[in-house]
Amino acid sequence: xxxxxxxxxxxxxxxxxxxxxxxxxxxxxxxxxxxxxxxxxxxxxxxxxxxxxxxxxxxxxxxxxxxxxxxxxxxxxxxxxxxxxxxxxxxxxxxxxxxxxxxxxxxxxx
Amino acid sequence: xxxxxxxxxxxxxxxxxxxxxxxxxxxxxxxxxxxxxxxxxxxxxxxxxxxxxxxxxxxxxxxxxxxxx
Numbered sequence: 001x002x003x004x005x006x007x008x009x010x011x012x013x014x015x016x017x018x019x020x021x022x023x024x025x026x027x028x029x030x031x032x033x034x035x036x037x038x039x040x041x042x043x044x045x046x047x048x049x050x051x052x053x054x055x056x057x058x059x060x061x062x063x064x065x066x067x068x069x070x071x072x073x074x075x076x077x078x079x080x081x082x083x084x085x086x087x088x089x090x091x092x093x094x095x096x097x098x099x100x101x102x103x104x105x106x107x108x109x110x
Numbered sequence: 111x112x113x114x115x116x117x118x119x120x121x122x123x124x125x126x127x128x129x130x131x132x133x134x135x136x137x138x139x140x141x142x143x144x145x146x147x148x149x150x151x152x153x154x155x156x157x158x159x160x161x162x163x164x165x166x167x168x169x170x171x172x173x174x175x176x177x178x179x
């Protein structure tokens with residue numbers, strides 16, 4: 001794609017059915033139905049070609065939006081992991097205490 | 111003369127001062143515009159096929175780059 005550089009092509013591509021596609025496709029469909037409703041046409045039954053076209057455009061755009069989103073998240077994750085590798089002193093694992101060591105003895109007050 | 115006086119006199123002005131060649135009729139909603147319907151469905155088919163082609167190209171590229179299969 002135009003906005004994803006070469007390194008992003010090594011990422012697993014999103015499926016044809018993905019969250020952004022479903023949302024934008026649904027938005028396109030609702031836009032077509034709203035257009036019908038404003039023009040006093042039956043919302044679902046009329047202008048099926050419009051509904052199909054707007055849903056398709058939304059679905060197509062959603063696929064590329066998901067691809068770009070995956071690329072941006074992968075880049076951020078890589079930068080974060082590299083920083084953590086360069087500064088291990090800031091990310092020392094905390095020693096874990098069991099619950100038995102923290103809990104005080106139970107003295108019921110009657 | 112007041113403004114309303116001027117407006118009242120405009121009633122007596124000859125209405126058709128110019129003639130126009132434009133005609134208009136109410137849009138016929140019973141017969142669909144088949145050209146537009148065909149274009150809409152055709153572009154939908156085109157976009158879906160483009161999506162599937164791009165998706166399979168992306169999967170192939172991913173597998174090539176990471177040496178899977």
